[in-house]
Amino acid sequence: MLLSELVDAPELGLHLLHLAQDVYDRPIGRLVTTDLLEPGNYLNGGELVLTGLVWRRSAADSETFVTSVAGRGATTILAGKALFGTIPVDLLEACRHHQVTLVEVPTEVAFADVTEYVAAAGSANAGARLSASLVRQRELLSAITSGRTLDELAARIAGEIGHDCRVITATGRHVVPGPGELDDPTLDAVTRRFLTADLTPAVAVSGDASYSLFPVGSGLGNRLTAWLLVIDGDHTQWPRDHVEAAQELCAIAALDRVRRDEGRIALRPLVADALALIESGSPLAEVTTRLKQAGVRPDQPMVVAVAELRDGPDDVAITVLEDVALMVGLAVVAPGRDDLLVGLLPSSPGLPDRLRRAFGRLAPGLARTKLAVGISGETAIDALAGALEEARFAHRVARAGTTPVSVVTSDEVASHVLLLATVPDDVRRTYTYRVLGPVLEHDSRTGSELIATLREFLACSGSWSRTAEALHLHVNTVRYRIERVEQLTGRDLSWFEDRVDVFLALKSL
Template sequence: MDGQTLIDSTREQLSKLSSIFAMSMVMFDRTDETEIIQFAADSVAALGAARTEGAYLLRDDLTRVGDGSTELQSRLRSLSGSDGPVQVAGAPWAWAFALRAVGGHAGYLVVTADAEPAAEEQYLLGTLAQQAGAALNSARLSRHERRTTAELRSLNDRLRVLNEQLTTAVSGLERRRLAYERITAVAASGAGEAGICSTLHDLTGLPVAIEDNFGNLMEWCGPGRPTPYPRTSPRRRSELLTAARRSGRPIRQRDRLIALAQPRNEVLGVLVLIDPDHRAEEHDLFALEHASVVLATELAHRRAMAETELRLRGDLVHDLLTGTDDESARFRSSALGHDLSPPHRVLIIQWPGATSSEVVARTVERVAATMLENGVLLSQRGGAVVVLTPSPGWDGMRRWQEMYRSMRTRLQNEDGAIGVGGAADVPSKLPRSYSEATRALRIRQQSMEPNGITVFDNLGIYRLLATGDGEHDRELREFVREWLGALVDYDAANRSDLVTTLWQYYECGGNYDATARALTIHRSTLRYRLRRIRELTGRELRDVETRLNLHVATRAWQILRGSE
């Protein structure tokens, strides 16, 4: 080989090497393994007379890419990542070039030729295979890097979410801790329902209401207090409390979140968050729940204290009404926070229209707290509420009337009566006031207007009729018998109402129309009855002395009938 030929051969070799490097740059720019090995396979023909028989990628196993014989796979496996000859039908020369790089073996490029290529061409083919292997390794590293980057990004996103959740959880726990400590502290401070209400409002920023089990407002904290406070029907209230008991957690009722103050099976109160915008969060519900537990404890304690005090007051009232010495009475009442030094009166209150005497007693306490400055002692006896209260001054009657009207308004029922006994200047005289209150109440209930208030001091002649003394009652019965005996016997034999008619006639001042309306009878019927009364008694009903005695006798008959 002369010098020119050597130079030309060297130039051609360098040109082909430059082509290989250009091919290498193309392969390194690609990230798909199939595209890389296919490009290398297509580039074989540009390096000489050799041609590509097949290209194989090593993944889990050797996988053929494009056209090629699958029969070569077993031979290629036996090469174990090295270059070597292979058998290809119809090809005098066939060689498998391993696609190797720093990362390891990536597959094979199998080429064939009609004759064994020169060493320079084989070198170029090996270089192409080496560059293809490096490109494949780079693609795999790039893919692994992308996958790793994506995994890291996903992990970072998850970590950020977890951090946010952790921050939220820590913040929620901190707010719960603060709510627990503040509500517990207010319970220990003795601030009562007002303190619990105010603290819950501060913690949640929402208006707070405390209701009793009937739906009456006990406390309100925050803006927007409704006036008057709305109340539902007893049936709906019962349904609401039943639903809340079954839930065991706060429940929503339209714009209200409700939690029960229920120490055992009895609902003592209801704690309410006013939340029309539904912005209460989980920590607000926790504060509501904990506050309801503290409220239940507070109400249970207050009820126990009230029951103890009520029992003590009841025992004291019982002793005062049956008779006790002044010194011990004043000492015991002082221990209960009541001063027995001023003159006192006994009131007896019966309200058949109320749901129970307990309701009447609670109403009396509320009324007394606003109207009677010095407080009261009260007890329940025989379905009635007995009240011991300091005697008011010159405007006493007005006070009693105001008390009756306030009771009627609060109970929303007019079917009630109050008897007021005379003033007792020392505790040992209270039994007499109690007896007088009993007689005043009985006279009121037997009168034309059984609902209202009667003060013993204002009874007039009725004070002589109703003394409660056994001997006096016997004389009173004889007096009634003397003047009304014939009428009483006639009514008993004929099931008539002549005595009642006569009583009503005198109570109406002898007015026919008023009497007929009161008795719900016709005027002619009234005339007939009065004529019959004259016949049976033999007395002139308009005679002044007769009229007085008959009127007194009918009133005494009413009182005696009420005591039977």
């Protein structure tokens, strides 16, 4: 029930002395009866505190009591007037100062009467909510079995609760866009909060807007592959029946997801067969026929994505890649000959950036795993084998990255990064020590920061003055340190070849 309903109950005769903002029409939380001077340790937030004022020995005690109550988020104090015959003015002033609602309980009304009234109203409301919930569930199930779409059902619930509803995935794909898709910064904030929240439903904040996040289906599944219901507003401020309506929509969305997943899983063997034909060098006509059966349009340009979720479950990895693929077309994904996942995606302008952002949204949810993705350039169906090798090459570079999510395109690997990524770790370590070993030992022994100076010197293209300015050193200090590096390495940094050797050794650290 609402606080306004409690205050207006004629049989209780309560008298409102001070009303804090946005409290009167808010659902009543837990009732706590106390006569402790500082009861804050026993409050969790949102409570109605009933007190007989036994704790008050002086006017200063009112400030102490209300500070303790307000500090723990309690919204309302119900104070009995029996002890003093009236509510002390200092208590009213303290409630005004801390914006806590104050209600006077008449002498003839026992606190047990208030508690029993709230409990009885709560039981009646719970029964009504349960009845309404069952009716709504039957209506939603009937609607979806009669062919209504999830978009239509989400719009219906949005109309009932007065908040826009969307269903998205952890990568930011809109399953149900609602009144319109969320922008990228909002999607980033929403998915990050969902992946890192200790408990759900949770609330995400983006700019000045709040969004309530409800897991679709079991909240115990892997959140990387989850759907979530995103509703405008903070659910902690809603009536209970609105929260229940959102949860019922989640249950219906979970059923809809099962139907969609079954169709996608049925296509996986066809995709796997098509990929095996591509990798075995089968005739183009045979490859084209199998790809058509999997839903691929052979006349459109494509890109190939190769992905790996290291130390992660296989079913999670393929679901994640399929989810991202669905952002741009069909989920044409299957394991390749090396057990890496391969996706065939329709090409479009800006596709690599879209893929990078979508995969990147999963980073907050990757605890001990790492996602590496390689993407080929645009290709036609008759050159898919070459594009697949491009994507595998880019994946090897991505695999060498140090971030939780690494997405590399084929046009990014034409640099020293490609060279270093394809060199075995032990070879890189040996090369680094052979070139920079004496410098590293000197720094370790003396703390002279030769490596840091060398790195900045090369970044500044060998400019003494720019290096000195960047490091806040005198030019002569920079000259001395670089000369010392040359002595220790036996290389002349004015020569291009020697600079390349040192540069690659630094990048291999």
